[in-house]
Amino acid sequence: MMNKIVLICLFLLQIGQGVAQNRFPKPDFESGYKYPEIHYAVANENLLVTIDILLLVALMGIVAWAVIRKRTRKPIIWVSVISVAYFGFFRHGCVCSIGSIQNISLALVDSTYVLPFSVLLFFILPILFAFLFGRVFCAGVCPFGALQELIHIKSYTLPRTLSIILGMIPWIYLIFALLYAITRTSFIVCHFDPFVGFFRLGGDIGMILFGAVLLVLALFVGRPFCRYICPYGALLSLFSSVSIWKIRLTDKSCINCELCHNACPVDAIRAPYINKVNESRQRGVKRLLNYFVLLPLMILCGAFLMRLISNELSRSHKDVRLYEMVVQHEANPGEALSVELDAFYGQGGDIKELAVKAEKIQADFNFYATIAGILIGLVIGITLIELSVKRTRKLYEIDHAACIACARCFSYCPQYKIGNESGNKPL
Amino acid sequence: MEQKIENMNENKNSPIARRKFLRVLGTAVAGGSVLAISGGLFSKAKGSEVSHYWQIDPQKCTQCGRCETDCVLQVSAVKCIHANKVCGYCDLCGGYYRSNVKELNTAAENLMCPTGAIQRKFVEDPYFEYTIDESLCNGCGKCVKGCSSFGNGSLYLQIKRDLCKDCNECAIATVCPSDAITRVSLDKPYKLKDE
Ligand code: SF4
Ligand code: SF4
Numbered sequence: 001m002m003n004k005i006v007l008i009c010l011f012l013l014q015i016g017q018g019v020a021q022n023r024f025p026k027p028d029f030e031s032g033y034k035y036p037e038i039h040y041a042v043a044n045e046n047l048l049v050t051i052d053i054l055l056l057v058a059l060m061g062i063v064a065w066a067v068i069r070k071r072t073r074k075p076i077i078w079v080s081v082i083s084v085a086y087f088g089f090f091r092h093g094c095v096c097s098i099g100s101i102q103n104i105s106l107a108l109v110d111s112t113y114v115l116p117f118s119v120l121l122f123f124i125l126p127i128l129f130a131f132l133f134g135r136v137f138c139a140g141v142c143p144f145g146a147l148q149e150l151i152h153i154k155s156y157t158l159p160r161t162l163s164i165i166l167g168m169i170p171w172i173y174l175i176f177a178l179l180y181a182i183t184r185t186s187f188i189v190c191h192f193d194p195f196v197g198f199f200r201l202g203g204d205i206g207m208i209l210f211g212a213v214l215l216v217l218a219l220f221v222g223r224p225f226c227r228y229i230c231p232y233g234a235l236l237s238l239f240s241s242v243s244i245w246k247i248r249l250t251d252k253s254c255i256n257c258e259l260c261h262n263a264c265p266v267d268a269i270r271a272p273y274i275n276k277v278n279e280s281r282q283r284g285v286k287r288l289l290n291y292f293v294l295l296p297l298m299i300l301c302g303a304f305l306m307r308l309i310s311n312e313l314s315r316s317h318k319d320v321r322l323y324e325m326v327v328q329h330e331a332n333p334g335e336a337l338s339v340e341l342d343a344f345y346g347q348g349g350d351i352k353e354l355a356v357k358a359e360k361i362q363a364d365f366n367f368y369a370t371i372a373g374i375l376i377g378l379v380i381g382i383t384l385i386e387l388s389v390k391r392t393r394k395l396y397e398i399d400h401a402a403c404i405a406c407a408r409c410f411s412y413c414p415q416y417k418i419g420n421e422s423g424n425k426p427l
Numbered sequence: 428m429e430q431k432i433e434n435m436n437e438n439k440n441s442p443i444a445r446r447k448f449l450r451v452l453g454t455a456v457a458g459g460s461v462l463a464i465s466g467g468l469f470s471k472a473k474g475s476e477v478s479h480y481w482q483i484d485p486q487k488c489t490q491c492g493r494c495e496t497d498c499v500l501q502v503s504a505v506k507c508i509h510a511n512k513v514c515g516y517c518d519l520c521g522g523y524y525r526s527n528v529k530e531l532n533t534a535a536e537n538l539m540c541p542t543g544a545i546q547r548k549f550v551e552d553p554y555f556e557y558t559i560d561e562s563l564c565n566g567c568g569k570c571v572k573g574c575s576s577f578g579n580g581s582l583y584l585q586i587k588r589d590l591c592k593d594c595n596e597c598a599i600a601t602v603c604p605s606d607a608i609t610r611v612s613l614d615k616p617y618k619l620k621d622e
């Protein structure tokens with residue numbers, strides 16, 4: 001009983017003092033008691049980060065050498081194994097290049113955000129390599145790509161139209177990832193990462209299931225995550241499509257045998273096509289005009305719609321949600337406090353300050369969501385145009401935006417042996 | 428057919444020549460943007476002394492319990508740490524016993540810690556030493572709450588550097604109601620109370 005009273009008294013005392021310390025004096029030990037020594041381990045992060053970067057460059061270099069100089073696939077398999085083992089299971093896939101988009105964009109708009117040097121390198125090096133040699137990062141250096149690469153058994157091709165439409169997802173995902181990152185709402189790419197749970201052998205069960213579905217798909221469809229989800233892959237495809245040294249199937253002339261086309265897991269080899277519809281000049285101009293009307297229309301629609309829902313979107317920000325909770329609580333104070341409100345009032349929450357904060361976030365969302373809408377409109381518009389444009393091609397050609405430099409196609413080419421034996425110098 | 432297309436290649440206005448020009452333009456734009464981004468950010472980016480590692484500010488933490496449940500790891504990287512130099516070595520420890528126990532004995536139903544991670548050792552009358560068995564602690568913060576409410580606040584939660592996966596965005600930080608989790612630099616990776 002006595003104890004209880006003491007406890008209650010202490011509790012009252014505590015309320016009066018806020019976060020009190022040293023309610024009880026430091027004991028004077030007479031028995032020569034010594035405080036236990038405690039050391040907290042700090043892993044040698046600097047060393048690991050250095051290894052990360054060196055390995056990243058070395059592996060990308062190997063892939064570039066293998067696909068552009070040697071036209072051979074074997075090193076790529078080894079690179080994939082190393083990447084899955086090191087970046088995946090050992091380093092647990094954090095920070096990866098895909099997630100770094102968010103850090104970079106945040107650093108660009110918010111000067112108070114400090115960008116670690118390693119994250120910048122993780123972001124810029126694969127892009128630089130894509131600009132020089134194509135998507136050599138995707139070939140097997142990215143642990144996510146490597147994982148899908150290693151388990152891939154057989155390629156079934158999806159219908160082209162479906163593939164193009166699904167191909168919009170990475171761009172839209174990228175736009176949303178940027179929107180949520182620069183408003184400091186959350187890093188959705190990290191949040192909805194399907195593979196990191198595998199590498200960590202545990203995690204959010206929903207995401208692991210999603211990852212499992214993707215992996216099962218990856219057995220039969222080349223790189224489902226890379227092609228239809230990964231926002232960083234979308235970015236890399238831009239640079240890859242204008243890269244300086246391009247991956248070429250063979251130095252000899254193509255004999256239109258179709259073998260490489262069947263070998264490519266990501267359907268990056270475009271078959272020859274003869275545009276039989278010989279358009280008259282007038283019709284061509286008309287079609288072009290249609291596009292010029294369509295594109296701005298899509299952009300306007302996108303901007304308008306995104307602005308419309310921007311307030312709704314802003315509610316995923318923690319502070320906006322908290323503000324709503326506080327307003328609701330002030331309206332009927334009888335209800336029990338949630339964890340958030342408890343913390344807010346416990347810290348002597350200032351409602352006015354919070355309101356200002358929430359308003360600022362909403363204004364940010366209004367602005368950035370409109371820009372995001374413009375970009376989404378652009379993506380959809382360009383995709384629609386792409387669906388309707390037919391280009392004449394006389395030979396099998398690699399679409400460098402889609403090619404992930406896996407080097408499967410080379411050995412299928414009947415011209416491969418001849419080319420390689422006679423001192424092939426693609427560079 | 429072949430002949431025709433080859434002829435078209437020489438024609439300046441042919442779609443193929445135009446495409447080639449566009450590609451060169453694209454290469455230039457892409458190269459320029461790589462340079463611009465890296466140039467712009469290299470000056471801003473900082474080396475290893477930069478704040479990069481997640482840590483809890485014990486002054487802000489309200490022991491909401493999410494540290495136990497929201498870490499990406501199955502058993503949270505957050506552990507209870509005991510600052511012995513701040514501790515009062517009380518017999519009646521607010522972090523050890525539940526607040527309204529009937530009898531003060533060490534039966535499990537009287538103890539705060541759900542996993543039995545707090546070890547109690549008699550030192551000398553009337554002092555008891557408390558230590559945390561880290562392999563048992565799940566970071567629930569119950570003892571921390573008890574200790575900060577009734578005691579010296581010597582128990583507190585920290586993210587263990589050797590366990591934490593150093594996520595790009597700490598999953599607990601996104602749900603922490605008190606904004607207690609922020610980045611710190613590797614030079615001072617803990618916010619210890621007895622230093
Ligand atoms: S597309 Fe994305 S996930 Fe796939 S390999 Fe490239 S970066 Fe990795
Ligand atoms: S190297 Fe490119 S084009 Fe060739 S099979 Fe691989 S992804 Fe397809």
Ligand code: SF4
Pocket residue numbers: 483487488489490491492493494568584599602603604605606607608
């Ligand atoms: S989530 Fe935040 S408030 Fe809750 S226990 Fe962890 S640090 Fe403390």
Ligand code: SF4
Pocket residue numbers: 506507539540541542543544545559563564565566567568569570571
């Ligand atoms: S009560 Fe919770 S935080 Fe404290 S030692 Fe036990 S498991 Fe760890």
Ligand code: SF4
Pocket residue numbers: 481497498499500503504505586590591592593594596597598599600
């Ligand atoms: S950074 Fe990741 S591993 Fe570390 S405490 Fe936060 S959620 Fe857990």
